[in-house]
Every structure is written in structure tokens, then in C-alpha cells.
Amino acid sequence: MGKAQLIRVFQVVAAVLIVVLAVGLYRAKSDASQKQAHVRELREEIEEREARLRELRAEIAQRESPANVEDLAERQLGVVVGSESEALPESAIDDRLPAPRRAESRP
Amino acid sequence: MRLLAIGIFAVLLLLAGRAVQLAFSGDPLAAQSRASAASTLPRGDIVDRNGVLLATTVRAYALTATPSRVWDAPAIADALRGIFPDLDRATIIRRLTDTSRDLIYLRRGLTPDQRDRVHALGLAGIGFETEHHREYPQGASAGHVLGFTDVDLNALSGVERGLDAQIRAAGESGGAVRLSLDMRIQYALEEELDAAARAAGASGGAAIVLDGRTGETLALASWPVFNPNQAGQATEDQRRDRAAGDLHELGSTVKPFTVAIALQEGLTNPGELFDLARPLVIETSTIEDHEPHVGMSSLREILAHSSNVGAAQLALRTGGARQRAYLERLGLTSASGLELGRDQAPLAPQTRSRRDVAGVGFGYGIAATPATLAGAYTLFANNGQRVRPTLLALASDAAITRTQVFSPEVTRQVLTYMRATVTDGTGRAADVPGLMVAGKTGTAEKLTGADGYDESRNFSSFAGVFPANAPRYIIVLALDDTGEGAAGGMVAAPAVGRTLRRIAPMLGLRVEARAPTR
Numbered sequence: 001m002g003k004a005q006l007i008r009v010f011q012v013v014a015a016v017l018i019v020v021l022a023v024g025l026y027r028a029k030s031d032a033s034q035k036q037a038h039v040r041e042l043r044e045e046i047e048e049r050e051a052r053l054r055e056l057r058a059e060i061a062q063r064e065s066p067a068n069v070e071d072l073a074e075r076q077l078g079v080v081v082g083s084e085s086e087a088l089p090e091s092a093i094d095d096r097l098p099a100p101r102r103a104e105s106r107p
Numbered sequence: 108m109r110l111l112a113i114g115i116f117a118v119l120l121l122l123a124g125r126a127v128q129l130a131f132s133g134d135p136l137a138a139q140s141r142a143s144a145a146s147t148l149p150r151g152d153i154v155d156r157n158g159v160l161l162a163t164t165v166r167a168y169a170l171t172a173t174p175s176r177v178w179d180a181p182a183i184a185d186a187l188r189g190i191f192p193d194l195d196r197a198t199i200i201r202r203l204t205d206t207s208r209d210l211i212y213l214r215r216g217l218t219p220d221q222r223d224r225v226h227a228l229g230l231a232g233i234g235f236e237t238e239h240h241r242e243y244p245q246g247a248s249a250g251h252v253l254g255f256t257d258v259d260l261n262a263l264s265g266v267e268r269g270l271d272a273q274i275r276a277a278g279e280s281g282g283a284v285r286l287s288l289d290m291r292i293q294y295a296l297e298e299e300l301d302a303a304a305r306a307a308g309a310s311g312g313a314a315i316v317l318d319g320r321t322g323e324t325l326a327l328a329s330w331p332v333f334n335p336n337q338a339g340q341a342t343e344d345q346r347r348d349r350a351a352g353d354l355h356e357l358g359s360t361v362k363p364f365t366v367a368i369a370l371q372e373g374l375t376n377p378g379e380l381f382d383l384a385r386p387l388v389i390e391t392s393t394i395e396d397h398e399p400h401v402g403m404s405s406l407r408e409i410l411a412h413s414s415n416v417g418a419a420q421l422a423l424r425t426g427g428a429r430q431r432a433y434l435e436r437l438g439l440t441s442a443s444g445l446e447l448g449r450d451q452a453p454l455a456p457q458t459r460s461r462r463d464v465a466g467v468g469f470g471y472g473i474a475a476t477p478a479t480l481a482g483a484y485t486l487f488a489n490n491g492q493r494v495r496p497t498l499l500a501l502a503s504d505a506a507i508t509r510t511q512v513f514s515p516e517v518t519r520q521v522l523t524y525m526r527a528t529v530t531d532g533t534g535r536a537a538d539v540p541g542l543m544v545a546g547k548t549g550t551a552e553k554l555t556g557a558d559g560y561d562e563s564r565n566f567s568s569f570a571g572v573f574p575a576n577a578p579r580y581i582i583v584l585a586l587d588d589t590g591e592g593a594a595g596g597m598v599a600a601p602a603v604g605r606t607l608r609r610i611a612p613m614l615g616l617r618v619e620a621r622a623p624t625r
Contacts, residue, residue, distance in 0.1 A: 006109075010116060017119040051166040055219075061160035061244035066294035081298070081609070 151277025155288045156500045167240030168217040176232035215258040247334040251348040255335040268448030285500040287323035295609040296326040303602035304330045310588035313350040313477045317581040319488025352449045354474040358551030359413045360570040361470035367521045369421040383416045389462045410524040411532030415469045422468025427458040443478035444495040481583040487572040490515035526575045536600035541619035546571025548595035563591040569599040
């Protein structure tokens, strides 16, 4: 192979390499920007969900707070702290139980 | 020339290889994505010892306006007042027309719902900025302990201020600060304190429950209460923490220490009898008991019946220097150590006369907070060793600093006298069958300027330890500015009894059931 041919081969290979390089870089950059956008999206979503989670946890804590539970118990069940909720002596339990039902007879 | 061509080729080959690697290798941003998954907050959560959420940082919105884009300021002001009636119309119009400013904040801390309602109005020049807002889900409960922040989340009071650095660090790491409080006990204590303060016509009240072995504060209440979610709407009086922020002459709750000091120093013994029938005259002052004692009295009776004359006699035997040294070891000359924004140190001037020494013996001439007193009472749960109160939940293997004040024998002896105070003495109303409560009542007349002490205004309290057979928990309940005759045994001790009946099951303690009230 002559010197001129060798140079031509190098030029062709170099040209091919430049094209591959350009395409490769373009692909890498576009992938990276896509990924970056995706990461940003995911991050925003995580932050959004975390914020919502914190709000929900605060709401749960408020609903489960002793003040709220006691208020609900008083309004909806008529249970008042310091009266019925106090421990009963054993002898008084029978008086509080509902009357026993008659067992249903089978045919 | 050939070498140059080969060199260029080699460089191109390297670059091409790197390009291909970048193009087809794995996700270079994956690590970054993982690292940023946990977002940071300016302030972390505060939870109680059982993980119940007490304070958290939630998303909020600031209502903003760009004056240069506002066309009809009066119409916008009217529309906004439809959602926020407390906005001042004239002020809003003036600010909306102030075009010298690029951006103004009309309101902070909007909820998502409020933002949506404003958004639906479609007002030109009105916008929103996302910000953080501190939320206290328990409402007014533990309000004084938690404290509050300003709109920029700068700590202003309570543990928000006392533990500011830790709460900020927790926010950065996504963690939480765990307090020693138990919200079940906190709520019961607050309710009973509220009922007692209202019934006694008190101007204020404070109560604290400690695990005396570790110093962990299980509940800390101050009355009147305020809701930290609306701290700006509360009065200064409501926001004031009386448990660790208000100083009072403690009265007779100090007497167990006076007796213990005398026993510890060998200045008396359990068999000695005292003549308490006559008042004690020191210099120009006369010390007398509310109900004079007939015949000779023992140490047990001095405490059970709260004799000022007996306590003064013992204090005089102790002397000022020794008394001062014990007060320091008891922690009655320094702040309680609670991690609050305001932890008031006692007012304990050096005693200058025999009258002063005698006065300190029954709780006058030394002013401390209920929290400081509770800290001193921890020695009854630790065989004479005092521990520092804390609001932080401690690990089971945490090192606890203990200060030996009295010997175990002296401590046990005084504890039996305190038990007698509850079974036979002034603190009978604090007795809860099955719980073995020991304690001491206190009724201190309030100092009213130059007029001296006012008999019609009292600081009424009860300080106790339970169960006396295996002492562990400390309770102090105090009511300020109760009326004449409203002694600690009459207004504070019953509230302690009711509280203990409620919280005993939460502490794993059994009480005897009592007959139903109806």
C-alpha cells in the first residue's frame, strides 16, 4: 500500500470516527437532558408526595388527638371521662349487663 | 507526517470510545437521583415518647401581589376580603397601588384550600409563593411545652426555642426530635388542672409529672392554655408558661427537705418530740401555725400537719450556711434544666438573719418554679439522689447524672412522713386507694409589694411521689392566686388525686376501683 493510499484510508477512518463521535455525543447529551428532566420530574413528584404525606400525617394526628377522641366519644357515644369510664366494682357489673336472651329453639 | 496522522487518529479513537461509552453506558444521573430523594425541611418534626406527632412542617402559600400589574386595586381588595374578612381594605388598596415595590406579601401561611379559592378568583397581579408553615396537630395540648415559631419559622418559645438547633438538624436529616412527653398523660393533667384552676378561681396554674428515676418529663401543663397554631391571637398572659417560667415562694412543699436536712445532719431523730403549742418569736417576727398543735409533736406530725413552728425550729438548728449548701444540692438555687425557651432560675438570696433561715425552712424567702421543685423531689425516687428534669426521651442505657443529697435511710424516713401527710394529714384529698401516694401540701401567702403578705391570696400546691412503696413518679400541681382559705390540701391535692386516678393505668399502676358515681 502506497503512502497516498494509506493517508486516504486514515482520512476515511478519521471521518467515520468523527461522525461516530458526533452522533455518540449527540445521543449522550440528548439522553442526559432527557434523564435530567425525568429526574427533575421525579424529584418534584417526591416533594409533592412528601408534602402531601406530611399534611395527611398532621391531619391524622389531629384526628387521633385525645381532645378530638374525647369530644367524639362524648358527642357520639355519650361516654364522659370521670363517670361511666371509671372502673366498676365487680358487684356492679351484673347490673350493667343487658338481660340474657332466651335461646332460640330449633325446629 | 505519519506520526502526526497516527496521533490525531489515536485522539479521535479515544474520543469516539468515550462518546460510545457515554451513549450506551448506564444512567449517570442515577446516583444523583438517589441522593436527592429525601428533601430537607427547615424544621423537623417533634413527636412524643410514643411517636405521636406534636409539631410538623407543612407546605403553605404566601399570597403575593405585583403592584405594577394590578389594574383595579379596590376590586381586588373587596374580592380578597371575601375570603379573608380580617384584611383591612384601606391597607390592601394602599399596598396594591404602591408601584415602587416589585412584589408585596399580602398574607402568609395560606392553606391549599385558601390558595385554590383565591386562585379561582382570577385576579390580575395576584400570585402565590410556596413556603413552609409550622403545624401543631394537638392544638392547645402541650402548647406551652412546644412553643411556636414566627412565619419565617424562627423559634420564639417552648422547645421550639429550647431545642432549636436539634429541630433544625432533624429537618435537614429528615428525622424527628422525640420528647419524653406522653400525650395521654399530658391531656389528663391538662384537663384536671383546668378544672381545678376554674373551680378555685385561680389566675394561673401549673403542673408537672416526672419519671423521677430518669428525670424524663411525662407531662408539663400550664393554665390558662393557648393554641400555638393561633399564637398571635392569644394574650401574653395565655402564652406565659407558668410551669418553668413563673417564680413563687413555694410554701410548705419545702418542709420535707427541712426535715430531711435535720435528720441527715443528726440534728434530730425520729423519736424526738417538739413543743409546737406556742408561736416561735424570732427577732420582731412571730411564726405560728394555722392550727396550733396541742401537746408534744413528732417529726411525722410536723410534716403531716404542716407545722411552721416545727419546720422553723429545725431550720434554725441547721443554720444558714448548711441550709444554703443543701438548697444548692437540691437544685433550688438553679434553673430546672428543662429544654424550654424560658427556664427561670430561682430567686434564692443568701439568708442574712435567723428569721430568714427559719422562713426558708417552711418555704418563704425562696422563690422557684414548679418544675424546679419537681426536680428536687426526684431524690425521693432515687434513694436520696436528685436527677435533672429533661424534656427529651432518653434511651434505656442513657447515662443519668445523679446528685446525692440525702442518705437512702433518711430519704425513706421522710417518705414515710410524706405518706402520713396523705393518709392522716393535710394532703388526704390526694390519696388514691391502691396507689400509695406520698406528698406534701403547700399554701404560701402571696407577697403584695410593700404591704407584705396578703392572707386572701395564696399560691396553693401539692408535691408528691408515688407509689410510696416503690417510688418512681413525681407530681407537682400548683394554683396561683387562690382565695382565702383555699389551702393546697383543699384545692391542689384533690386535683392531684383525680389526675393520678386517670393516669395510673397509663403508667402500668393499679388503683382500687371505687364505687360508681351514679
